[in-house]
Amino acid sequence: DQQVKQNSPSLSVQEGRISILNCDYTNSMFDYFLWYKKYPAEGPTFLISISSIKDKNEDGRFTVFLNKSAKHLSLHIVPSQPGDSAVYFCAASRQTSGSRLTFGEGTQLTVNP
Amino acid sequence: NAGVMQNPRHLVRRRGQEARLRCSPMKGHSHVYWYRQLPEEGLKFMVYLQKENIIDESGMPKERFSAEFPKEGPSILRIQQVVRGDSAAYFCASSPRLAGLYNEQFFGPGTRLTVL
Numbered sequence: 001d002q003q004v005k006q007n008s009p010s011l012s013v014q015e016g017r018i019s020i021l022n023c024d025y026t027n028s029m030f031d032y033f034l035w036y037k038k039y040p041a042e043g044p045t046f047l048i049s050i051s052s053i054k055d056k057n058e059d060g061r062f063t064v065f066l067n068k069s070a071k072h073l074s075l076h077i078v079p080s081q082p083g084d085s086a087v088y089f090c091a092a093s094r095q096t097s098g099s100r101l102t103f104g105e106g107t108q109l110t111v112n113p
Numbered sequence: 114n115a116g117v118m119q120n121p122r123h124l125v126r127r128r129g130q131e132a133r134l135r136c137s138p139m140k141g142h143s144h145v146y147w148y149r150q151l152p153e154e155g156l157k158f159m160v161y162l163q164k165e166n167i168i169d170e171s172g173m174p175k176e177r178f179s180a181e182f183p184k185e186g187p188s189i190l191r192i193q194q195v196v197r198g199d200s201a202a203y204f205c206a207s208s209p210r211l212a213g214l215y216n217e218q219f220f221g222p223g224t225r226l227t228v229l
Contacts, residue, residue: 043117043204044156046217046219049217089155099208100146100161103155103156105154
């Protein structure tokens with residue numbers, strides 16, 4: 001039962017353009033969402049998060065949007081840079097169930113110079 | 114402030130041997146989580162520990178796997194009698210407090226276990 005899904009295994013964009021990574025979830029009890037970035041042979045690095053009481057959170061070039069009615073969130077990166085090329089994981093958690101994170105399968109982003 | 118440390122980074126075992134993976138959380142963090150990533154998949158939760166306590170082990174296989182986080186020293190994930198299907202990257206994460214609005218978990222570099 002995949003409760004968090006990232007339907008695009010890969011995404012390729014041109015440097016300077018916007019990258020949009022999507023994530024869907026099925027468990028309506030999730031109330032906190034995170035995006036992690038992962039390079040090969042390294043651990044995931046926290047990027048940005050959003051609580052279910054908000055619909056948008058912005059940090060520099062990164063913005064996360066949450067649509068609770070659609071159970072959908074997205075990560076926008078603008079402008080995209082070649083150094084952004086990595087695998088991006090969406091994760092979700094429930095405050096009341098402790099701290100376990102449920103991850104999507106990841107999306108490989110490639111930013112071409 | 115050093116990040117989450119894991120060792121070894123790479124571990125090779127033959128079928129039937131034991132694997133011990135170690136994790137030292139970030140300074141000041143008392144909550145440790147273990148995740149496993151199989152090839153071409155996302156990370157899957159295994160176990161959540163606080164000092165001397167297992168809080169949630171619902172993601173850990175019932176047999177051959179165990180975890181501990183003693184009062185002193187690193188957290189240990191132990192896999193007995195390894196099989197080829199245990200080959201994966203095992204990641205440890207830590208956080209400073211229980212789940213709240215700001216539940217960032219900080220990950221270590223992982224241990225890549227290969228079972229021959």
